[in-house]
Amino acid sequence: MNIQEKSVLITGANRGIGAEIVRAFLKYGIGKVYAGVRTLSSLPDFNDARVIPVQLDITKPDDVSAAARQIDAVDILLNNAGIMNYTSILTATTAELSADMDVSYYGTVRMMQAFAPLMEKRGGGVIANVVSVVGLASVPGIEGYSASKAALFSATQAARTALKSKNIRVIGVFPGPIDTDMAKNLPLDKASPADAAEDIVKGIIADQEDIYPDPTSKQLSVLWGGNPKGLEQFFAAMAG
Numbered sequence: 001m002n003i004q005e006k007s008v009l010i011t012g013a014n015r016g017i018g019a020e021i022v023r024a025f026l027k028y029g030i031g032k033v034y035a036g037v038r039t040l041s042s043l044p045d046f047n048d049a050r051v052i053p054v055q056l057d058i059t060k061p062d063d064v065s066a067a068a069r070q071i072d073a074v075d076i077l078l079n080n081a082g083i084m085n086y087t088s089i090l091t092a093t094t095a096e097l098s099a100d101m102d103v104s105y106y107g108t109v110r111m112m113q114a115f116a117p118l119m120e121k122r123g124g125g126v127i128a129n130v131v132s133v134v135g136l137a138s139v140p141g142i143e144g145y146s147a148s149k150a151a152l153f154s155a156t157q158a159a160r161t162a163l164k165s166k167n168i169r170v171i172g173v174f175p176g177p178i179d180t181d182m183a184k185n186l187p188l189d190k191a192s193p194a195d196a197a198e199d200i201v202k203g204i205i206a207d208q209e210d211i212y213p214d215p216t217s218k219q220l221s222v223l224w225g226g227n228p229k230g231l232e233q234f235f236a237a238m239a240g
């Protein structure tokens with residue numbers, strides 16, 4: 001895919017992987033970046049006139065429809081926004097479980113529902129959803145988050161099938177541990193968000209359907225591809 005004349009909307013663009021995805025798209029020559037943020041003042045200065053800030057909390061239907069009116073033409077939707085609660089499935093409250101689902105699952109689905117029709121009108125597009133390797137098998141201690149990412153993985157597959165005839169390609173992105181605020185309390189080796197973002201943008205340009213953007217996720221994808229139960233057991237062993 002040639003991105004030179006294209007526009008991309010990135011959610012959660014102010015920090016972490018999202019901000020680095022903005023930088024990587026700019027580096028690879030994208031035409032326009034719509035940078036979706038909950039709080040406009042939190043957006044870093046990317047020092048580039050191609051970046052257009054968009055006020056966007058994906059859990060708020062009014063924000064999403066306002067963004068879809070503001071951005072009447074977009075070629076790539078990069079659903080990056082996410083939160084992670086530390087939860088056990090046996091003790092978490094419904095509110096804690098809902099918080100993860102509201103962003104990763106319902107929020108991302110809401111974004112696809114709002115923007116796929118705009119892409120269809122333009123004859124096609126690309127949607128990339130940032131899932132996680134924990135959407136492939138549950139990780140102890142972040143069990144509600146894992147469930148929300150498993151739901152997002154399912155929604156990604158469903159959207160891929162539903163949008164194929166409309167020339168909208170749906171990509172799943174499955175990072176392992178990345179060194180951002182979200183992962184700061186995880187005692188694991190982490191990849192840099194800049195490296196992961198570069199891999200994500202290169203994968204989109206190369207028309208990959210599934211992107212594993214860091215060394216850990218690349219290894220885990222091999223394990224999962226050959227033996228899904230093996231990944232479940234690998235993660236379960238983290239519980240000690």
Ligand SMILES: NC(=O)c1ccc[n+]([C@@H]2O[C@H](COP(=O)([O-])OP(=O)(O)OC[C@H]3O[C@@H](n4cnc5c(N)ncnc54)[C@H](OP(=O)(O)O)[C@@H]3O)[C@@H](O)[C@H]2O)c1
Pocket residue numbers: 011012013014015016017018037038039042056057058059080081082083084103107130131132133174175176177178179180181182183
């Ligand atoms: N870091 C990892 O190890 C890792 C691994 C696998 C997958 N991921 C996924 O990668 C994505 C980015 O994570 P990250 O590590 O960069 O996390 P992060 O540094 O915590 O950044 C999260 C981003 O999401 C935004 N966000 C949260 N709730 C939102 C909402 N309701 N509407 C719009 N934006 C919202 C945040 O905005 P505010 O600044 O306003 O809070 C922030 O920009 C997430 O989907 C995450 O699940 C991360």
